[in-house]
Amino acid sequence: MNNPLLQVHGLKKSYGQTEVLKGISFDLAKGETLSLIGPSGSGKSTCLRCLNYLERPTEGSILLESERIGQLPDKRGGFRFMSDKELAPQRTEIGMVFQLFYLWPHLNVRDNVALGPIRAGGMSKAEAYELADEMLDKVHLRHKATEYPERLSGGQQQRVAIARALAQRPKLMLFDEPTSALDPELVGEVLGVIRELAEEGRSMILVTHEIRFARDVADRVIFMDGGHIVEQGAAADVINRPQMERTRSFLGQVG
Numbered sequence: 001m002n003n004p005l006l007q008v009h010g011l012k013k014s015y016g017q018t019e020v021l022k023g024i025s026f027d028l029a030k031g032e033t034l035s036l037i038g039p040s041g042s043g044k045s046t047c048l049r050c051l052n053y054l055e056r057p058t059e060g061s062i063l064l065e066s067e068r069i070g071q072l073p074d075k076r077g078g079f080r081f082m083s084d085k086e087l088a089p090q091r092t093e094i095g096m097v098f099q100l101f102y103l104w105p106h107l108n109v110r111d112n113v114a115l116g117p118i119r120a121g122g123m124s125k126a127e128a129y130e131l132a133d134e135m136l137d138k139v140h141l142r143h144k145a146t147e148y149p150e151r152l153s154g155g156q157q158q159r160v161a162i163a164r165a166l167a168q169r170p171k172l173m174l175f176d177e178p179t180s181a182l183d184p185e186l187v188g189e190v191l192g193v194i195r196e197l198a199e200e201g202r203s204m205i206l207v208t209h210e211i212r213f214a215r216d217v218a219d220r221v222i223f224m225d226g227g228h229i230v231e232q233g234a235a236a237d238v239i240n241r242p243q244m245e246r247t248r249s250f251l252g253q254v255g
């Protein structure tokens with residue numbers, strides 16, 4: 001891949017004696033949507049959490065626009081882990097949306113979205129509000145700007161969480177099963193927003209059980225099992241014509 005946005009090489013993660021990521025390597029091109037699929041416990045969330053150093057990998061490297069995430073050169077020609085303070089600017093380059101939305105209950109929608117840019121980005125309140133409104137437009141919730149989270153549906157809350165992540169102006173967006181905590185009738189509105197982000201050429205990695213959505217919206221799919229990448233390729237190829245038996249059996253089970 002020419003000049004990839006993200007390069008992940010040999011990523012491993014152990015918890016105690018248990019290795020849950022066993023050497024994951026992949027690239028993501030700028031503007032590409034990659035979907036990560038696989039059975040529960042295969043390491044998808046751990047992989048995403050390592051990418052922005054919510055978890056510290058045991059081995060491996062992550063480069064975003066050729067800049068090493070989470071590590072700095074040390075005096076011996078190796079690397080040392082960054083402190084939380086050193087990590088903070090890099091974390092804003094990678095936006096993350098989780099299964100649960102974690103909005104601030106005491107802040108209205110606009111303040112929830114503007115808080116990051118004010119706190120971490122050092123933006124003025126006026127600028128941050130303008131940016132927040134722009135991002136709320138993207139998730140079709142500008143009209144809810146002064147509402148409090150508890151007055152919104154789960155789907156609306158998740159869209160606010162997406163707007164909040166976008167307000168950091170990240171180079172890369174990570175979604176970890178963003179619709180799996182939602183009532184079925186609310187899934188579509190969140191997937192619709194993610195589809196629009198993909199279509200406007202954002203760089204994204206999406207963990208999802210919505211296999212048809214992954215096939216239709218992602219450029220590429222990675223199938224993980226047991227901490228390994230079993231298969232990766234163009235979304236339609238992996239999902240319609242899987243090469244590996246493990247992929248076939250997984251796709252057979254999830255429909």
Ligand code: ADP
Nearest residue numbers: 015018020038039040041042043044045046047
């Ligand atoms: P997935 O998202 O694909 O369901 P996870 O990345 O959440 O998988 O988990 C992969 C494996 O790592 C699982 O066996 C899980 O129990 C284990 N695991 C995840 N987080 C921790 C943790 N903080 N401590 C110990 N084990 C963990």
Ligand code: MG
Nearest residue numbers: 044045046177
């Ligand atoms: Mg998970």
